[in-house]
Amino acid sequence: MNFTRARGAMSLAALLTTTAAAGTAVAYAQAPGLPGTPEAGGSKPAGSTTSKSAPKKASKTSSRTKVRSVRRNVTLGTRMLVKGTVSPKGAGRRVRLQVRTRKGWQSVAKDRTSKGGSFRLRYTPKSPGSLKTRVVFLGDSKHRSSRRTVGRVNVFRKAYASWYGPGLYGNTLGCGGRLSPGTIGVAHKSLPCGTPLTVRHNGRSVRVRVIDRGPYVGNREYDLTSATRSRIGFSGHGTVLTTK
Incomplete structure (x- = not known):
């Protein structure tokens, strides 16, 4: 009897000792500031990462391209010239002269700026227009x-x-409509009706369209209406400049 009670008492004491020890361990593991805990700089929670911000790219300064002079009217085989500057000033900057085509903008001339930022672009066109x-x-x-x-x-x-x-006012035009003293346009034997072109004579230019058919005399290519020839100071028959 006494032996059994002693065994029971010892078992109870062992149980209390084990429970107390476990409680101390739990308290130790959860105590803030102790070594090995997150607050003390120990191991980090799983899945945490450290992000580093990417270095910022230096922003570019705005530039300005300025055209100072351009040769706007040239004859076929003559070189056109465009002068200008790029600011801020600086040498070696790449500049292009571009022409609009059916395929978009095409570069036809190039230059690099001088120390003062100036450039000169030269281009010799191969066809009128x-x-x-x-x-x-x-x-x-x-x-x-x-x-x-x-x-x-x-x-x-x-x-x-x-x-x-x-003497021909009121007549029907080959491309439709009727001829009048104020009609602006030209007659041509084969260019499609409505084709735009520029005609120049004595330093004066006029932008017109093909509105009629002719002329059918000699080697003449164009017949200008009275209003058109007045715009450029043309009289009789002779040579004009045309973009077509």
């Missing part, structure tokens, strides 16, 4: 690109022409 042009600075590591519209540049060829009007 009215060219939409612009100048583009391509930009560099410190400056953004910029561009400037040059406008229309006319490339002319020589053509023999005459004019008509008085």
